[in-house]
Amino acid sequence: MTLKEKQDRILVLFEHLTSLTKHQLPEDQRDPRLHDLGHLHRGELFSCFHKEHLEEATHLYETLYKAKNFDDFIHLCEEARQIVNEGMFVYAASVAVLHRDDCKGLAVPPIQEIFPDRFIPAETITQAMKDDHHRKEHEDLVVDIEETGNILNPEQRLAYFREDIEVNAHHWHWHLVFPATWRPEVMGKVKDRKGELFYYMHQQMCARYDCDRMSVGLQRMIPFQNFEETLEGYSAHLTSLVSGLHYASRPEGLHIRDLNDVSLQEMERWRERILEGINLGHVHDDHGKEVELDEEHGIDILGALIESSHESKNEEYYGSLHNWGHVMLARVHDHDGRFHENPGVMSDTSTSLRDPIFYRYHRFIDNMFQEYKASLHHYTxxxxxxxxxxxxxxxxxxxxxxxxxxxxxxxxxxxxxxxxxxxxxxxxxxxxxxxxxxxxxxxxxxxxxxxxxxxxxxxxxxxxxxxxxxxxxxxxxxxxxxxxxxxxxxxxxxxxxxxxxxxxxxxxxxxxxxxxxxxxxxxxxxxxxxxxxxxxxxxxxxxxxxxxxxxxxxxxxxxxxxxxxxxxxxxxxxxxxxxxxxxxxxxxxxxxxxxxxxxxxxxxxxxxxxxxxxxxxxxxxxxx
Incomplete structure (x- = not known):
């Protein structure tokens, strides 16, 4: 099979996923390797920050990665496409394509073309659909993008940065290359300095954002301070085509509340434990052994701990401050799920950069990394x-x-x-x-x-x-x-x-x-x-x-x-x-x-x- 033929078979998997029905392949007709899948229903918004979503997605991408050969891989993908949540399928299949040796040279199509509804305002997509109904034969259509705000909101001056399509696609793709749950013992490949890359890539995004804030006459962002503070409002103007629901807006003045899965008290406890480890110069692994935060590996250890990734030395004790923070901020409007609302954009790596709170929260995270850096000697x-x-x-x-x-x-x-x-x-x-x-x-x-x-x-x-x-x-x-x-x-x-x-x-x-x-x-x-x-x-x-x-x-x-x-x-x-x-x-x-x-x-x-x-x-x- 030529590389071009392989690429064609990959592309088909990623087309028109917003139109999939809820029909699923019956359990007795599935490949046995896919039997324990389908927990996250079609139409719901997948989040690779949510622990349960990520566990199922990890099971799927590891299964796809271990397929016997390319034909077997495509077979599993085609079946999984009929079974699992749409967003989860794209995430897991993408991770597998990017890492399988028999997929070298192949590309995953851009996420902005797979799910354009994550990047283009709902008003614009609605206009495109209306124009499509009145399309003349063989006519190619072009629609102009709608504005998502106005000068009453000073943050709108930064819309060109936060809503940049390729900036958001970059964040999505980075998390495909460095999945939080990457297990070297299963995948056979080590992601060198993965925790440090998590720290550095996000630190650089915050620095870039502040440079652009100053460019448009705004002050540098005020970091997220504590879990009790009231939050600024935000509306993404995005509607998910797989669910038919808007990505939730956040009215001004709300604050984070306990979720069914995690409480504010746990978040505060995790933060204090991480800061204590930084101040002591060591953390404890899951056997109680002290692990020094030395100059060579300390930042990498902390990155894994804060995210928290599979490499976390002790997830039970230090928790998952970064990931659950994203989920809590995305659920602030419907924390206990009583209204069956979609989460906000903070739940998704391909949309979270649109929200000003992303940068403020990551500055809060970065301040912990900086606390560690301050414990090291100044360069001579x-x-x-x-x-x-x-x-x-x-x-x-x-x-x-x-x-x-x-x-x-x-x-x-x-x-x-x-x-x-x-x-x-x-x-x-x-x-x-x-x-x-x-x-x-x-x-x-x-x-x-x-x-x-x-x-x-x-x-x-x-x-x-x-x-x-x-x-x-x-x-x-x-x-x-x-x-x-x-x-x-x-x-x-x-x-x-x-x-x-x-x-x-x-x-x-x-x-x-x-x-x-x-x-x-x-x-x-x-x-x-x-x-x-x-x-x-x-x-x-x-x-x-x-x-x-x-x-x-x-x-x-x-x-x-x-x-x-x-x-x-x-x-x-x-x-x-x-x-x-x-x-x-x-x-x-x-x-x-x-x-x-x-x-x-x-x-x-x-x-x-x-x-x-x-x-x-x-x-x-x-x-x-």
């Missing part, structure tokens, strides 16, 4: 310096040097693969974008030999909301990683040019249903990580109309000390900083976010900088 000059290497100058090469222009661009999303329509129907929407640019880095090698460097590129606002210069320790939590790459440094002067499209954070290309059907992007060299990554068009913050002041930070460290087992041939590891490298260890020994992952006692860049660092003032200017 020796740890920060790369002897005999210095950076003399860095320039952003764009139309105007050191100024990056951003603007709103137009794109289209095809609906007809997710919704039964009589022909092609596209939604026209807008998203942030930026002009092409590159980094030009002038590096001096004062030794007599070729050195190898890891180049680390970050960006952060220079001033706070009131126009005051940010002190470096405050600024460090706003630094977003733009790139990280390996490059040789010859004796003497070097000019190194790196294009922004080569970023180690962003994904280069997401192929559509139609492209995959045509064989585009079907390549044996692809890996699960080809579609994992932050969208390229959102690489830099929006900036403002007059030009917002940022600092570009570039640091080069000794690659000989950074790399892990030489440089593996990382195939299509687009966003290695966020998504790791398939079947390899994370290819950088340094802590994620280095050197901004720990508190800094210097107030200014000049007090902190070593010769192998550079702080460059740049501006980001937005044009309507």
């Amino acid at each position: 000059k020796t740890e920060l310096t790369f002897p005999e290497i210095s950076i003399s100058h860095v320039t952003i090469k764009a139309k105007v040097p050191n100024i990056i222009h951003t603007f709103m661009a137009t794109d289209e999303l095809e609906l007809s693969h997710g919704i039964h329509l009589d022909g092609s129907t596209k939604v026209k929407y807008h998203h942030l974008n930026h002009e092409a640019f590159s980094y030009e880095i002038q590096v001096e090698n004062h030794s007599d030999t070729v050195k190898h460097g890891t180049f680390r590129v970050f960006l952060a606002p220079k001033y706070d909301e009131l126009g005051n210069r940010l002190i470096l320790n405050e600024q460090r939590r706003l630094f977003i990683e733009l790139d990280k790459f390996h490059h040789g440094i010859h004796k003497g002067h070097n000019t190194i040019v790196r294009n922004s499209t080569e970023s180690s954070v962003t994904v280069s290309k997401i192929h559509t249903f139609n492209e995959l059907k045509a064989g585009v992007g079907v390549d044996e060299k692809n890996t699960e990580y080809c579609s994992c990554g932050w969208p390229q068009h959102m690489l830099v913050p929006r900036g403002n109309e007059k030009g917002m002041d940022f600092q570009l930070f570039v640091m080069v460290t000794d690659w000989e000390g950074d790399h892990v087992n030489g440089e593996p041939s990382l195939i299509c590891a687009d966003a290695v900083s966020y998504c790791g490298a398939r079947d390899h260890k994370y290819p950088d020994k340094k802590p994620m976010g280095f050197p901004f992952d720990r508190p800094i006692d210097a107030r200014t860049p000049s007090q902190f900088a070593t010769p192998n660092m550079s702080f460059t003032d740049i501006r980001i200017q937005f044009s309507h």
